[in-house]
Amino acid sequence: MSFNIFEAFKYRRKKTFIHSLDPRTKLALAIGVSALSIIFTELIILLIIFISLIPLLIIAKSIKEWTGTVKGLTLLIVFILFVNIVFNGLSFAVSMVLRIFSLITAFSLFFLTVHPDELSQALIQMKVPFSFAFAMSMAIRYVPTIAREAQTIREAQMSRGLELEKGGFTQKIKNFIPIIIPLIVSSIRRAVSIAESLESRGFGAYSNRTYLLPLKMKKRDYIVLITLLAAIIISVIIKFVVGLPPLLLLSIPF
């Protein structure tokens, strides 16, 4: 088990068109693409959704990070493929893999290109209370830290002879207890000390905060949003009103 998948969701500072978009636009994009890939189960359409995301990755110069994410999730993808082949057949299984690929791509694109501070700023401007927005960006900020800690704990327990791969299915799950418990305990301890240090720095002293850099939607944001909205509306009309043309219903014939 590797904890590197979290690394691949971490924000990287780059100068690209995607990075320059408003975080709210990117959030809408991630949610919109996810919604589309959940509405449809047809192989061809899911393939189109997935393929249309690849240029975005290229524009965001994030192909390498994305590959890392996918590699880290190989086990999950193989599991989804296998279970679906057994219960629903190959065609559906491939569709489901394409769906999970689209979901992963949409959200890794979001987290790779949105700084946690930008995210919390976006949430605040969407009228989410400051403490919730702050908690959200803290949660994202601490993912790599906790992943690193999990790695240390794993090494410490391996040094006491813990073998994660040993035993049957239930034993394998039990093997994780010596890692999970110290991880939870130390996370709680850390949370308490973060809370104390926040308070000692005057967190929550004033209910009305001002912000250094309020977010502003630009022309490019509106273009992306309108394109997204058009894609969703057209898809929904085709799916529920007009009906899908037979070409798009093609599937793997076994």
Place this chain on the structure above:
Amino acid sequence: MLEVINVSYTYPSGDTALKNVSLKISDGELVAIMGPNGAGKSTLVKHFNGLLKPSKGKVLVDGVNTTNMTVAELSRKVGFVFQNADHQLFAETVEKEIEFTLKNLGLHENLEELKVKALEDFDLIKYRDKSPFSLSGGERKRVALASVLCANPKTIILDEPTAGQDLVQKNNLLELIRRFHSEGKTVVIVSHDVEFIVDINPRIITLVNGEILCDGDVQDVLANKMILEYSSLTPAQITEFAWRICEELKPLPNNIITVDQLIEALKTHIIGGSL
């Protein structure tokens, strides 16, 4: 015996932590690995119990290459105690914490005997039924030590053992390390704590930027201004004091490291000489 032969190690992220390091630690030796943060100290010692495998070169534990051995196999010979006790403790009681290691390492036959010995060695008998989380910091450190050393490994690795420990606890550690050494065990300590290391009086290896800067005894290394500076180590207070006196009173030797030496030097060079 631990042998490191031309070992280089590069993390998956691309950072090279060790560059062509070679060293040999004989049975029963007492060794401190010192150096600045990020010098590769932890990376080096993680090779001793197979947590890391060299990217280049090889590591031999008792003549056996670690590449084809699991951490669990190596843990019987090499006990590795991590810096933070809270990264190890998870069981309901102190006793179960120790049993976990013994069972993992397949020491079922004399489990009871080894467990009681570990509880006694680390003065934990009275806490055996308590939850490790209910104990104080120093006590938790002892449980962590006991939970690794109960398997009676021939080699003991202590990563930053004095971090966050008070004087009493440091003295306990000092005593423990001396005891392991007198029992003939190999002890490897990773530390920045110059005063603590002076008291232990080990062979010292300093690492800087993934390379060995020097390898010598306490006197050679910790009283050498240049080595201390390159290794980002603070001189022991007594050394610093002696240096300052040296600046004022030329005849004092410049390699003083213990209180006794300073007193001796003061006697012969100052009091004996001028009075």
